[in-house]
Amino acid sequence: MSDLASPRSVPIRPAAPRPVTQMAIGCFAIPVLTAAILLAGFLYLRLKATALLIVPDKELLLVRTAPDETAPLLARFGRGYQLQITGRTEDWRWLEVELWDRRRGWAFRPLDILVWQLEAEPVTPATLTSLPPLPGAVEMPMILIPATTFTMGSPPGLGEADEQPAHAVNLSAFEIDQFEVTAGQYWDCVAAGVCAAPNSYASQTRPHYLNDPAFDRYPMINVPWAEANRYCNWQGKRLPTEAEWEMAAGWDAAKKAKLQWPWGNEAGQANVGDSSAGDAAAVGSFPADRSPLGVMDMAGNVSEWVLDWYKVDYYSVADDTNPLGPTPRRGEGSGRVVRGGSFANPLAEARTANRGQQAETYGYPTVGFRCARSAPQPQP
Secondary structure: OHHHHOOOOOOOOOOOOOOHHHHHHHHHHHHHHHHHHHHHHHHHHHHHOEOEEEOOOOOOEEEEOOOOOOOOEEEEEOOOOEEEEEEEOOOOOEEEEEOHHHOEEEEEOOOOOOHHHEOOOEOOOOOOOOOOOOOOOOOOOEEEEOOEEEEEOOOOOOOOHHHOOOEEEEEOOEEEEOOOOEHHHHHHHHHOOOOOOOOOOOOOOOOOOOOOHHHOOOEOOOOOHHHHHHHHHHOOOEOOOHHHHHHHHHEEOOOOEEOOEOOEOOOOOOOOHHHOOOOOOOOOOOOOOEOOOOOEOOOOOOEEEEEEEOOOOHHHOOOOEOOOOOOOOOOOOOOEEEEOOOOOOOHHHHOOOOEEEEOOOOOOOOEEEOOEEEOOOOOO
16 A cells, blocks of 8 residues: 555656757857858859940840930940940949940940949949931832843853853832942841841941941941841842842843943943942942942942842743742752942942852851832732
8 A cells, every 4th residue: 555655756857958059050150151151152243243244135235425315326236245344324224335446335234134243333424525427317219120021141252151041031010129228227127126136247448337327328238148138028028039130230121221230331430340449338329330220339339139049050941930040959059149249349240140149148248238029019
């Protein structure tokens, strides 16, 4: 009974030691480690911050005289171009960048370039100095070419082998640009997100020909065939066929005669040969380089992409009605045809029947383009 009545003895355990180590880790070490990681990340980002602005993909960077979207335009740059940053506005919305000839301008910071990616000090915009006015846009009238039959190519003894045999071609009515497409017009297509910026901005003698708005009235160059055709499609047009180009350049409908050059059969003044300016000139600068139907610059200035693939003996098998050129199969056509002379060619290569070719995947400082479209059919 006494055993049952006495309480069971329970051993007393000693108090557990306080987790000093764990507390130290949780209250001190982890926050310090986190702060160190954050600081290291910040220092890394600052180390990687750059004073270079690289134009992102699908962007067109416009550089102006002041941090204002209405300020005069100084330059344009397409994707991938690198510009040195020399300053910024307080709010980081505008970046001051260095151009050529030690000039500086202001570009709106592309939204996908973050502030921490850049290194720039705030600067006060300089007082604007007077600038020469930029050239106005070129109007692009189209010349109507009535349906006709004309002689394409050159007779024996005149011209080169790929221009023969001379043959009759029937063309439906079409319209063609009076002038070559200008740099200013092409940049509008880039700004619309349709055309790609050129890979090179230089002309034969001017390193900033295409990104300097002073040359907006000059022919667009350095674009491959596909971009030229894309621009024309954006305008609701297309590149002219080789036959259309030759007819517009050298057929005198009144005389029913083929001319050696757009102005006639004697040497004349154009941006080609002995009268060359040594580089592309503003479109329409050589008034004598005018076809009987009023199309300008078809002998000189720059050569021009046309729609057709090139084949040296194509004329021997060409269709006689609205020919479209050979197909690029089994070697039937290689390269795209370019027509007309350029500032770099002798006058003999500026004949209206002369044919040339270039690889379609490249742009060239001597090759531009103009657009065409089928003429609307008369309503019954």
